[in-house]
Amino acid sequence: MTPAARVLALAGPLFLGLLLGFLYLPIAVMALMSFNASPFYTLPIRWSFDWYLAAAGNRQLLDATWNSVSIALASTAISTLLGTMAALALHRHSFRGKRLLQALLFPPIAIPWLITGTAMLVFFFGTGIGRGLHAILLGHVALSIPYVVIVVSARLATFPPDLEEAARSLGASPWQVARRVTLPWIAPGVVAGALFAFAVSFDQFVVSYFLATPGQSTLPVEIYAAIRKGFTPEINAVSTVVIAVSMSLMLLASRHFRFGGER
Amino acid sequence: MAPVSVRRLTRRYGPLKALDDVSIEFSDGGFYGLLGPSGSGKTTLLRLIAGFDPLDGGSILIDGEDVGRVPVERRRIGMVFQSYALFPNMSVADNVGFGLSVRGAARAEIDREVGRALELVRLEGLGARRPHQLSGGQRQRVALARAIVTRPRVLLLDEPLGALDRALRDDMQVELKRIQREVGLTTIFVTHDQEEALTLSDRIGILKDGRLVEEGPPEEIYNRPQTAFGATFLGHANLLEAEVEPEGLRIAGAGSLLPPPGDRLPAAGSRVLVALRPERIAISAAAPGSPGILRGRVVQRLFAGSRVTYFVDGPAGSIRVVTANAGDPILGPGAEVNLHWADDAVSILQR
C-alpha cells in the first residue's frame, strides 16, 4: 500500500467512528447525567439513583408510562394481526386494484406525522370519535399496519411457492397448509413486524400529542410537556429508560429481520 | 396404484395454448416419461394431472374417476418437485410423515410408515436431520419418500434429477427405477433430458408447442420416429429429401432405389422426408467394386474414444455418421467414402 492509500484506509473507519460518536454522545451524556445527584449537571458526577426514584414517585409520569405500554401492546397485537392478514392476501391473490392497495400503504409512512396527526384530530373531533386513549390507539394501529404489511410481505416474497403446492399434493387442506407450512415460514417476519409496530407506537410522539387529553396521554407527550416547562433531571431518568427500552427492542428485531437486506 | 388417462386436455394462458388437445393413457404401474423442450407444455400437463391448475377443456381420469373438479389435496397423488420443496421448518421424518399426519394418522403408524419409507430410499437414521443438513441427493430421496409414503394413486415427478450433478444423476436414475419397481406406482415424470427419458421410461411422449407429437415405447420412437421434430429431438438424425417412385424411394444422388420401408408408402411422385440415424450408417473408403448407397467426401472427423463421428458431404447434403471404434483405420478429412445402411434404417416422416 502507498502511504496515501494507507491514510485512506484509516480515514474510512475513523469517519464511521466519528459518526457513531455523534449519534451516541448526546444519549450517553443524558444517561450519565440521569445518575448525577446534582440537578444542575455539575461535574464531576456524584452518583445517585435519586432521579429514578423521583420519577418512580411521579404519579403523572407513571400513569403516562402505563398508558404508553398498554397502548403499544394493544396496537402491536391489532396491527400485527391485521397487517399479516393483508400481507397474506396481497401475496396469494392477484386481482385488479392490487397495486393501488399496495401503493396506499405508503401515505401513512411518507406523509409527515404532523399532517396525519392534525388530520386525525380534525376528523375524530368532527365525527365524535373525540380525543383520548382510544383515539391514540386508533391512530397508532393505522400508522403501524403499513410497517407490518411491508415487513411480512418481504418475508413472504422469499417463500418458495413449491412448498404450499407440495403440502397440498400430500393431502393438506388450505387451513393445514396455512398452519403447518406458511405460518411457520413467515413467523420471523411477523415477529419483526410486531417489534416495529411496538416501536412505532411506544416512541410515537407527534400523533399522540394531537390526540391526547390532559388526563389521557402517553409518556412522550408528558416528557415533551415537562421539557417545555423546564429541564428536570427526572426527565433525564425517564428518557434514559425509554431509550433503553426502544433500543433493546430494535436489537431484538434485528435478530429476526436483516435491516440491510443481506444474508 | 391406478391407471391414469387424460383425454383431449387443453389449457390456455391468454391467447396461448399451453396444452392443445392432448390425450394419453398412462398404464397401471407404468413409468411414463414426458419429454420436450421448455415451453412445450410438459410441466403444464403434469400440473393439470396434479390439480394445481384448472382445465380449459378435456378430462382427467384416475382409476376411472373423473378428477377434473377434485382439489389437489383430495386427488391422492404424490409429487416430487424440481426444487424438492422440503419444508425447512420440519425434520426429515416430519417432512416424510406430513402427508400421513394431515390425514390424521396415529403417531405410531406415522413412525412405522416413515421408517419404512426412509429405509426404501436408504436414508435410515437421518430422520432427525433438517433438510438444510442434507446433500442434494439425500434431499431428492427425502422428497421421493415423502411423495410415496401416503400410497398415492399416481406419482408425479417434475424434473426430479434436474438439480443433481451428472454422476449423482446416473446413480439416482438406477435408484429411482428400483424404487418405482418395488412400489409398483403408476409414475409420470417430466424431463428435458432425453437420455434420462430413454433409460427410465416404459413409454415416452414427446410434446412440442402444447401438442403430443410422438408417443410409444422408447425403442420404437427412437428407431421409428414419426415426425422430423421427434427424430431430431431424441438423439441425432439425418433428414433427407426423397422422391417416391413405384418401386421404392429415391434419395437425391443415391446410386440405387431404396426398397419401401414398412408397409405404407405415399403415392408415387410425391416428395417425402426420411430420417436416418447416424449410427445405422456404415462408412467405408470408396472402392471401385462396391458403390454403396451414397457416395461422399469426409469434411470433418470427431474422435471421441469409443466412437467416431464423421460429417460427409454428398449429393444429398451433409450427412452425419457415427461408427463404433472397432479398430478399423480412421478416415481423414478429404477421404472419398461409400455409405451403406440396412433397409429398415430409414423411416418416412409425416409432413
Added chain:
Amino acid sequence: MAGATTRSGMVAALPLLAPAYLWLAVAVFLPLAAMVFFSFMTDLPVAGRTWSFTLSNYETALGGELYRTLLLRSLRLGLEVTAWCLLIGFPAALVLAKRLRGRTREAVFLLVILPFWSNGLVRVFSWAMVLREGGIVDAALEALLPFEVDVDLIYSYPAIVIGLVHSYVPYMVLTCYLTLQAIDDSLIEAARSLGASRLTILRRILVPLSMPGIVAGSVLIFVPVVGSFMEPRLLGGRSGTFLGTVIEDQFVAVFNWPLGAALSFVLLAVVLVVLAVSAPVLRRAT
C-alpha cells in the same frame, strides 16, 4: 398464481384485506379527506357557530408575507439538513459497504441505524442537554481553551440543524448502503484495471449507480424535516418558528383549525411535488 383469476382473487382476498384497509381508511384516509374539507371553511362546523365555504384560508396561507417567509424558512431548513445528511451519510455508507466486511460490518450498520428506531423526542432532548450553557460542549471547550468562552448553542438555528441531522442521518446511511452494497465489486475492479482513479470511480460509477438510494434518502429526510415542529421548539426557542410550529399553534394554541388545515395542505403540496419529482429515479431502482 394458482388459478386465481381477477374476480375470484378479489373475493378470496377481501376478508383478509378489509380489516386493515378499513382501519387505514378511518384513521388516515378519511381524516386527510376531512382536512381538505376543513381547509375551505370559515369556522369549525360545531353547534352554535355559523360557517361557510371560503378560499380565504388559502389566501392567508399562500398570500401572506408571514406564511410565505415561514414556508421558505422551512424549505431552507429541509434543504440544509438534507445536504448535511448526504455529506455525512453517503461517505459513511460507502465505508460501510465497501470497506468493512462480515460481522464488523453487520454490527456497525446496526449501531448506525439503531438510534433511528429509538425515541426521536428523547434524542432531541439529549441534544438540548449537551448544547445548553453549562452543558458538555460548553464545559469541554472551557477546559480545552485558555480563554473564557461561553458557548450557548441551544435556542439557535445551528442547534436545530444539529438535532435534525442527528435524527435523520441514519436514514441516508441506510438507503445509500442498500444501493452501494448491491454494486458488484468487480465493477470497481474493472474500472481500476482500466486506469480509473478513486475519484473517477466515485464520480462515474459509485454515485450514479447509488442515485436511487441517494434520492430515496433525501426524500425521506426532506419531507419530515420541512414539517418538523418538535425539534425547532425544543432546540430553537425563539428562533424556532417554522411552518411546522405555526401549524401546531393553529391546532393547539390559536385554535384556528381551518387555517391550520390549509397550512397543512400547503405543506402536503410541497411534499407531493417532492415525491413526484423524485419518483422516476426511485422507480428505476425497483
